[in-house]
Amino acid sequence: MGIYEELKARGLIAQVTDEEQIRDLVNNGKATFYIGFDCTADSLHVGHFMALCLMKRLQMAGNKPIALIGGGTTMIGDPSGRNDMRKMLTKADIDHNAECFKRQMERFIDFGEGKAMMLNNADWLMKLNYIELLREVGACFSVNNMLRAKCYEQRMEKGLSFLEFNYMIMQSYDFYHMFQEYGCNMQFGGDDQWSNMLGGTELIRRKLGKDAQAMTITLLLNSEGKKMGKTASGAVWLDPNKTTPYDFYQYWRNVGDQDVLKCIRMLTFLPLEQIDEMDKWEGSQLNRAKEILAYELTALVHGEEEAKKAEESAKALFGAGGNNANMPTSTLTDADFENGNINVLSMLVATGLCPSRGEARRLVQQGGVTIDDVKVASIDESLARERFEGEGIIVRKGKKVFHRVKA
Secondary structure, X not given: OOHHHHHHHOOXXXXXXXXXXXXXXXXXXXXXXXXXXXXXXXXXEHHHHHHHHHHHHHHHOOOEEEEEEEOOHHHOOOOOOOOOOOOOOOHHHHHHHHHHHHHHHOOOOOOOOOOOEEEEOHHHHOOOOHHHHHHHOHHHOOHHHHHHOHHHHOOOOOOOOHHHHOHHHHHHHHHHHHHHHHOOOEEEEEHHHHHHHHHHHHHHHHHHOOOOEEEEEOOOEOOOOOEOXXXXXXXXXXXXXXOOHHHHHHHHHOOOOOOHHHHHHHHOOOOHHHHHHHOOOOOOHHHHHHHHHHHHHHHHHHOHHHHHHHHHHHHHHOOOOOOHXXXXXXXXXXXXXXXXXXXXHHHHHHOOOOOOHHHHXXXXXXXXXXEOOEEOOOOOOEXXXXXXXXXXXXXXXXXXXXXXXXX
């Protein structure tokens, strides 16, 4: 089975420009391909995870990846899938985020000599002359077609800035530039990027008279059709300082029964034959499937050691043996206490378990907080400092979020 057939069997392929040409390129190690990553935060998240895994799979099959850091395009902001304009970041913020991305990508992709490249589109986009760009590139784009593009669809009624309207041209220019300079003949991206990607292949065809290919990756959706990779408190990050390895493990351990086998197929590197056997699992076997999913993905992102620690902690908390020493832990300071006590709402906010006192109040009133297996009955409950000494207390938020709090 070639890599193209494997990607198809894993359900990763959404749309392609020319299936036969793409199959020939990737199956025979002839693809120099790129995926772009705009630096909108200081960490990659689960939404980027599928792209990184795809790059790893294709590199293992002999193809050459280009990880394109969007130092230039981030200054414009991708409107795809957005209801509002992205917050404009400073150049210093973007440069910092780009450095964070680089460190995380190196866990997945081999950037050794002749292996993969990491480029930053600020290196060429920031040097463009506006008049020349309009004449050389803008003339190749039809505004009528651009306005019909899916990436702008959601914004037409609420307002699309001219700044964001240029994003498609910038992304297309990236492909055109790398096609000439680095022999990049393919672009991969999320299914919401299809219009932008076609802009690049069309620009190459019109300017150079040559073919380039594009393929979109299936979006990771749950059984309700919602994007996976978000929790009530925000995105699931790949940076352990933003989402701990334990919380990362728990996110995947808690996916729905209808989603677990799809996630294993799309995200892990387990052999397809093994996954085909797991497709027959049902009932309690699905819990084992969730443990496998959580372990495999945590090991990919954070390493085997952290995956084992997270697994041990989860088993300890849910009564299956193991060691809960690796549970997420917060330590309160003297400033958090007033006359030797702390209100339960203040404690929930101080530990990051709730983003605000209002959210903490709602959670307590709904019976969603327990401390050392005792449900918190009142928003006025106070905890003495002595409770937090030694091993501290264990707070459970909802059914599945556990947190140790010390002082």
